[in-house]
Amino acid sequence: MKLDVRTIMLMLSGINLLGAGMMALISFHADNIKGARQWAAGHCCMCIGIFTSTQMSPEWPLWIIGSVPLVTGCGFGLIYNGIEAFNGKRCHYWFTAWVGGQMMAQSLWLGVWLDDIRMLVIANSILFSCVFGACALNLMVKAAQPLKTAYRLATVSFAFIALMSLLRALNMMSKPAQEISLFAQGDVNPVFLVLGGLSQLSISLSLVMLITFRLVSELREKASHDSLTGLLNRRSFEDESRRLLARAIRTGEPLSVIMIDVDFFKRVNDVHGHQAGDEVLRRLAALLQTIVRSEDCLARYGGEEFCILLTGTGEQGAAQLAERARLLYSELQINWKNEVLHSTLSAGIADSFNNGMNLTALVDAADQALYRAKKTGRNCIALHTAVSPPAKYA
Structure with a gap:
């Protein structure tokens, strides 16, 4: 043809x-x-x-x-x-x-x-x-x-x-x-x-x-990340954490959760404006990204709260990372409209050895420790084992 x-x-x-x-x-x-x-x-x-x-x-x-x-x-x-x-x-x-x-x-x-x-x-x-x-x-x-x-x-x-x-x-x-x-x-x-x-x-x-x-x-x-900081949002953090929890159960490795909260964040918004508050959160998120490992899970949990899930790490190892973040952030100078903003953070830590392989339990325990850190003067970290007696989960 x-x-x-x-x-x-x-x-x-x-x-x-x-x-x-x-x-x-x-x-x-x-x-x-x-x-x-x-x-x-x-x-x-x-x-x-x-x-x-x-x-x-x-x-x-x-x-x-x-x-x-x-x-x-x-x-x-x-x-x-x-x-x-x-x-x-x-x-x-x-x-x-x-x-x-x-x-x-x-x-x-x-x-x-x-x-x-x-x-x-x-x-x-x-x-x-x-x-x-x-x-x-x-x-x-x-x-x-x-x-x-x-x-x-x-x-x-x-x-x-x-x-x-x-x-x-x-x-x-x-x-x-x-x-x-x-x-x-x-x-x-x-x-x-x-x-x-x-x-x-x-x-x-x-x-x-x-x-x-x-x-x-x-x-x-856009659906899985926070638009302000670029970190995972709460829903994506929970989905990723379940995957890491399932792997930890198979391998037997420990997990730790760090809850971080910016001290007196409302004061920053009231004095300098909400855009200054947004810049504070962006700078903290950028700092945390530099010290968290790629295999860990970092998210903006809500408002001025951030959450980190650490794989293969117990409470003491997580405390070292949280203390490092606290020191670095306390030294951070944030330039904002001809002013230099200083801010601090508080952190609470909990691990699976004392709270079990359950995400809700781990977050709640870390949140209790964070509340203790804020009550004892802020700009510090607190371990959940110092809040309540350890329960020793296998």
């Missing part, structure tokens, strides 16, 4: 138009996602360029003949820029201008002045292979699931088009020049275009997946 090359190219144009529409809608409604606007513009340019090339005639003015490959090449470059923006990098728009200019120069020199269609197809195919190969390389980044899946699909799609373009160039090199035209109906040329069209559709879908999974990841992050 013979495949009409112009029909296939019109299909490619339609795929790019669909991709441009999807990306434009996404960029309007999710402006926090970088790269969607570049992808929308890139798909639009490729749509215009591919569609116009199917209707092109030698009688057209030279400036129109030259502008078609320029627009198409800029479309490829904008897809690359979108990947840069999505990855949080600075966009190199000179690359887009270079790809468009290179494609226009090749088309005018090889297609118009030399009238060598064979060399034009080879040169453009090599250029496409280089651009899509660069896109694939920029998509090879580390990411967590489900974003990792979208990155891999996009990488494979771009790499496949790069490979197809290179194979097309090699195929054209092996054929006589008189047998080659832009819209040849041979057995190979349409096959390359069909495979390219399917890969282009895969690229559009994978880019949409990248955006969708990025939004899902951000929503998940």
